[in-house]
Amino acid sequence: MIEMSHVSKWYSSFRVLDDCSLKIQKGEVVVICGPSGSGKSTLIKCMNGLEPFQKGEVLINGISVGARGTNLPQLRSRIGMVFQNFELFPHMTVLKNIALPQIKVLNRSRAEAEARAEQLLDRMGLKVQAQKFPAQLSGGQQQRVAIARALAMDPLAMLFDEPTSALDPEMINEVLDVMVALAQEGMTMAVVTHEMGFARRVADRIVFMDEGAIVEDAAKDEFFGTPRSDRAQLFLSKILQH
Amino acid sequence: MGFDFNVLWQYKELLLHGLMVSFQLTLVAIAGGIVLGTFLALMRMSRLRVLSALAGLYVNFLRSLPLILVIFWFYVLAPKIVGHPIDAYSSVLITFILFEAAYYCEIIRAGISSVKRGQVQAGLAMGLTHLNMMRYVVLPQAFRNMLPVLLTQSIIMFQDTSIVYIVGVRDFLTTADVVANSTNRPIELYTTVAVTYLVICFAASRLVGRLQRSYAL
Numbered sequence: 001m002i003e004m005s006h007v008s009k010w011y012s013s014f015r016v017l018d019d020c021s022l023k024i025q026k027g028e029v030v031v032i033c034g035p036s037g038s039g040k041s042t043l044i045k046c047m048n049g050l051e052p053f054q055k056g057e058v059l060i061n062g063i064s065v066g067a068r069g070t071n072l073p074q075l076r077s078r079i080g081m082v083f084q085n086f087e088l089f090p091h092m093t094v095l096k097n098i099a100l101p102q103i104k105v106l107n108r109s110r111a112e113a114e115a116r117a118e119q120l121l122d123r124m125g126l127k128v129q130a131q132k133f134p135a136q137l138s139g140g141q142q143q144r145v146a147i148a149r150a151l152a153m154d155p156l157a158m159l160f161d162e163p164t165s166a167l168d169p170e171m172i173n174e175v176l177d178v179m180v181a182l183a184q185e186g187m188t189m190a191v192v193t194h195e196m197g198f199a200r201r202v203a204d205r206i207v208f209m210d211e212g213a214i215v216e217d218a219a220k221d222e223f224f225g226t227p228r229s230d231r232a233q234l235f236l237s238k239i240l241q242h
Numbered sequence: 243m244g245f246d247f248n249v250l251w252q253y254k255e256l257l258l259h260g261l262m263v264s265f266q267l268t269l270v271a272i273a274g275g276i277v278l279g280t281f282l283a284l285m286r287m288s289r290l291r292v293l294s295a296l297a298g299l300y301v302n303f304l305r306s307l308p309l310i311l312v313i314f315w316f317y318v319l320a321p322k323i324v325g326h327p328i329d330a331y332s333s334v335l336i337t338f339i340l341f342e343a344a345y346y347c348e349i350i351r352a353g354i355s356s357v358k359r360g361q362v363q364a365g366l367a368m369g370l371t372h373l374n375m376m377r378y379v380v381l382p383q384a385f386r387n388m389l390p391v392l393l394t395q396s397i398i399m400f401q402d403t404s405i406v407y408i409v410g411v412r413d414f415l416t417t418a419d420v421v422a423n424s425t426n427r428p429i430e431l432y433t434t435v436a437v438t439y440l441v442i443c444f445a446a447s448r449l450v451g452r453l454q455r456s457y458a459l
Contacts, residue, residue, distance in 0.1 A: 045363075048367055050363050050366060050367060072366075073366075073369045073370065073371050074369065075369075076366060076367055076368070076369040077368065077369025078369075079367075081364075081367040081368075083360060083363070083364060083367075085360055087358075087360045087361055087363065087364035088364075089361065089364070089365075089378075089379055089383075090383065091382050091383055091386065100378060101368035101369065101370065104370055104374050104378065105368060105369040105370060149368070150368075153368065153369065
């Protein structure tokens with residue numbers, strides 16, 4: 001479904017992505033981890049063309065993200081994305097946040113879009129918050145709204161960019177629970193995260209990045225059992241210490 | 243010597259008309275300035291170098307000149323360009339729009355820049371087109387952020403309209419001056435003009451202050 005081949009990206013002379021190749025099959029959950037500054041977020045943002053890249057190719061269901069003729073808005077509308085800082089639209093209510101993209105991008109009627117929004121909010125346990133503004137919600141609630149907003153577009157796959165990194169510890173689980181449920185329903189997911197508990201529970205594969213390169217791409221058990229690279233071993237020993 | 247404020251009553255229609263001219267100049271210049279300023283801001287932020295350079299040149303050029311010079315300059319130059327005389331009112335109105343647009347451009351540009359990059363990314367990631375993303379995500383937030391500065395600039399503009407005195411447009415100050423000379427009551431008239439400007443500008447800036455506080459979430 002998502003296929004990156006030999007993607008490289010430079011900020012002037014600094015190479016942020018170094019010949020990255022990665023395949024994500026339909027229904028697969030791939031966790032991308034690595035030290036900060038290793039290019040994880042940049043990699044995931046290349047998948048929906050939010051970050052341009054200079055070399056290589058990204059295909060979504062066979063359609064090239066970087067090609068000139070590609071209708072990027074249409075392509076992006078089928079790939080949900082969840083950001084570290086939620087990025088809900090602060091001037092709209094929770095309901096409108098979820099309804100507006102459906103109306104403007106999928107041409108759904110307002111009633112249809114709001115019904116879908118309410119259904120998803122109900123699923124997230126946030127139905128009573130529909131008329132509130134994002135700033136009135138906790139971080140965990142905001143992130144669940146952001147997930148609902150992405151799901152409302154009926155995406156083929158979901159991209160998560162450190163979805164729990166900006167959350168207080170007690171709110172991390174409410175967001176992870178939603179993500180686990182999604183994974184168990186068979187959603188195709190690429191998740192940048194340091195939450196190794198989540199990775200152990202639902203990931204099919206773990207991709208480890210360092211200095212812009214994909215150092216290791218292994219099945220979950222293989223990765224946690226015996227990571228092949230020294231860098232991945234060191235990283236795991238550091239974050240699994242406590 | 244005594245003060246005689248009866249002259250105000252006597253010339254009230256003339257003076258009120260002058261005040262209306264001041265308001266009209268201000269409002270039309272604000273509207274025109276914001277429209278032109280938005281275009282200039284979008285040009286300045288454009289990825290096309292030519293557009294951003296042109297807009298940058300325009301803005302920096304006008305912001306480096308005193309308003310009074312631009313008014314004089316346009317007043318004598320414009321008729322030569324278009325080939326027929328232009329009335330003073332139209333001349334200053336166009337000057338104000340051209341001049342204020344340079345200032346509004348920078349305010350609007352700052353407003354657009356104040357919206358976080360993540361918001362742009364979120365809008366695009368949802369599949370919104372660039373235009374819809376600007377319209378529904380960025381501009382409402384930008385406008386909200388820049389409203390206080392926009393209004394403050396407009397208050398300054400209201401005061402600046404009194405400069406039209408130099409080309410004889412009958413705004414509030416010019417009218418008062420004419421009345422003052424013909425009745426020999428300059429103190430009464432200038433004081434009235436001062437108090438009127440004070441009340442209007444003070445009330446407007448209090449309103450801006452309240453807006454700012456209600457936005458500070």
